[in-house]
Amino acid sequence: MVSGLANILGIIIFSKMFTNKNLEKYDSLFDVRGNILIALWGFTYILTTNTHNNPIMFVFFLEKMLYVYNYYKALSTDLKNINSFWENDKLTYTFLILYGVIDLIFGLLFVYLFFVND
Secondary structure, eight states: OHHHHHHHHHHHHHTTTTTOHHHHHHOGGGSHHHHHHHHHHHHHHHHTTTOOSOHHHHHHHHHHHHHHHHHHHHHHHHHHHHHHHHHHOHHHHHHHHHHHHHHHHHHHHHHHHHHOOO
């Protein structure tokens, strides 16, 4: 439930209601279609609340790890570009600094739920 709300509300806020062109300029993963898909994943997380020991949790884990990989790759190769947002767009900067950490936390929760019985 919390991960779903984080996806839905987070992407609506940080994408400025799907109008934040800076996210798209930085990474095409966060264009309008990508942001809508992030919100749809959020609804999926909500609809599968309390699903333990279910393979879908492992799929959610894998999806989150793709975002974590993208985040790590960006931080390790493009931190100067990310930091350039601090002056002009603090909201985008905050998103680019935090999204991977948040996805890692929820990804670990999903993999935990995959292995835990009710």
